[in-house]
Amino acid sequence: MDSFEFNKIAGAVLGTLLFVMGLGIFSDALFHHAPPKVAGYNLPAAEAESAAAATPAAAVPLPQLLAKADPKKGETLVKPCSACHTFDKGGANKVGPHLYGVVERAKASVEGFAYSDSLKSKGGKWDYEDINAFITNPKGYASGTKMAYGGEKDPARRADIISYLRTLSDTPAPLPTPAKAP
Ligand code: HEC
Known part of the structure; x- marks a missing residue:
């Protein structure tokens, strides 16, 4: 092999190497992968799980909770309320007003019960959301x-408590329709 032929072969090999390297750089530029923020693989299943775990139960909308709620459980859960409230039709006021028909009842509207100004100033009816807010934190709702x-x-x-309160009526108010799951 003379030196001319050797140069041709070496040139071809070098050319090929350069081309392959260039291709690598070029394709890197085309398909740029950002380095992961956290080292490791993104396993889709694990991600879905942690997303579910990160969603607090409070984020479930009330209509959805009410759809699953059990009025029978609610009946036992209102034991602490019954220290101050009656639940039967025509029931007396105790420390608090009677709660028969409280869903959709005008707020602070039971005859002969001396409500706080705070509750009287609320106005409107007791819908599901308002009862929910009130019994979550009474002072937070009406200071x-x-x-x-x-x-x-x-x-x-x-939700169990509210679904029980709903049954305390001659004509229970319809349950709210849960929004379609996304
Ligand atoms: C320590 C006594 C006490 C307990 C326990 C209690 N309540 Fe009350 N509740 C009251 C009083 C007093 C009022 C009137 C509040 C006001 O005027 O500010 C009231 C008002 C209400 C109202 C508004 C009624 C209306 O006519 O506007 C609802 C609804 C209610 N309570 C639900 C409940 C539920 C449900 C529970 C149990 C989870 C409960 N309460 C526990 C004393 C109590």
């Missing part, structure tokens, strides 16, 4: 309320 009750912090238990 000057006379209802000396700490609140039920568990959304599912509140």
